[in-house]
Amino acid sequence: MRTLTLASRTLGATFGAALLAASVSGHVADSSGATQARPCATAEYHQFDFFAGDWDTYEVGAPAKVVARNHVTPMLGGCALRENYEEPGGHKGESFSTYDAGRRLWHQSWVTNDGQLLLLDGHFDGKRMVLTATETLAGGTQRLVRGIWYPDSSGVRETADRSADGGKTWTPWFDIIFRPHHRP
Numbered sequence: 577m578r579t580l581t582l583a584s585r586t587l588g589a590t591f592g593a594a595l596l597a598a599s600v601s602g603h604v605a606d607s608s609g610a611t612q613a614r615p616c617a618t619a620e621y622h623q624f625d626f627f628a629g630d631w632d633t634y635e636v637g638a639p640a641k642v643v644a645r646n647h648v649t650p651m652l653g654g655c656a657l658r659e660n661y662e663e664p665g666g667h668k669g670e671s672f673s674t675y676d677a678g679r680r681l682w683h684q685s686w687v688t689n690d691g692q693l694l695l696l697d698g699h700f701d702g703k704r705m706v707l708t709a710t711e712t713l714a715g716g717t718q719r720l721v722r723g724i725w726y727p728d729s730s731g732v733r734e735t736a737d738r739s740a741d742g743g744k745t746w747t748p749w750f751d752i753i754f755r756p757h758h759r760p
Contacts, residue, residue, distance in 0.1 A: 616655035620675045623700035624657055624682065625650065626727045627673075631754035633661070636733070639753075646754055682707060684723075694721060711738070722746065731755040 633644035644663045651658045656674040669688040676683050679697075684707050686694040696707035704726040711721045720739040725732055732754040737746035 614653060616653055616675075618677075620677065620700075621654060623675065624673055624705050624725070627659075627705070627725055627732055627754075628657060629732075629754070630757040631731065632757045634753050634755065636751040636753055643752070645757065696721070696723060708743075721749070728753055 628648045628650055631646040631648070632642045633646050634641065635643055642664075644661055644667075646662075647660045649658050650656070656672055659669075659671040659673070661669040661671075667688065667690065669686060669692075671684050671686040673682065673684040675681075681697050681699055682705060684694075684696040686692070686696065686709075694709040694711060696709040698705065698707035700706075704724050706722065706724050708720060708722045710718050712718050720743050721736065722739070722743075723734060723736045725734045727733075730753065733752070734754070735751045736749040738749050739746045
């Protein structure tokens with residue numbers, strides 16, 4: 577029994593070392609032992625990585641007041657980003673964002689603790705992540721929502737607009753900036 581346990585530990589350590597090497601190199605071995613690139617190692621999957629971080633959130637124009645805390649972390653081996661957004665008053669939201677290689681676009685699923693769900697799709701235009709969704713209100717009315725994220729000199733800025741006419745005209749919804757969280 578002791579030999580089996582020692583062998584299991586050695587095998588586990590070897591497997592762990594192989595996993596670590598694969599995660600660092602961006603390659604994994606398939607069942608035949610051949611090395612293949614990791615599925616999410618391509619540049620498209622990392623276009624939104626600028627949003628990863630531990631952020632304090634401010635409304636543009638009111639830079640002294642933190643309106644929310646936001647944690648954005650890479651997950652699933654770099655295949656997605658997970659966002660946890662929380663305002664001091666209790667409003668919370670979470671999102672999962674990933675590049676959908678089959679459709680060649682970005683997707684974000686956003687849900688809040690007040691029941692809001694947005695399924696956004698879009699693209700990275702080389703400087704900004706631009707995602708759009710159809711928002712359905714309680715009475716069945718629909719409108720478009722567009723979020724735009726881009727690196728800013730002090731962090732990441734997100735602007736959002738709404739359109740009631742199918743995208744012909746847009747009205748501002750919010751304009752916020754994420755700055756690195758400073759611990760007191």
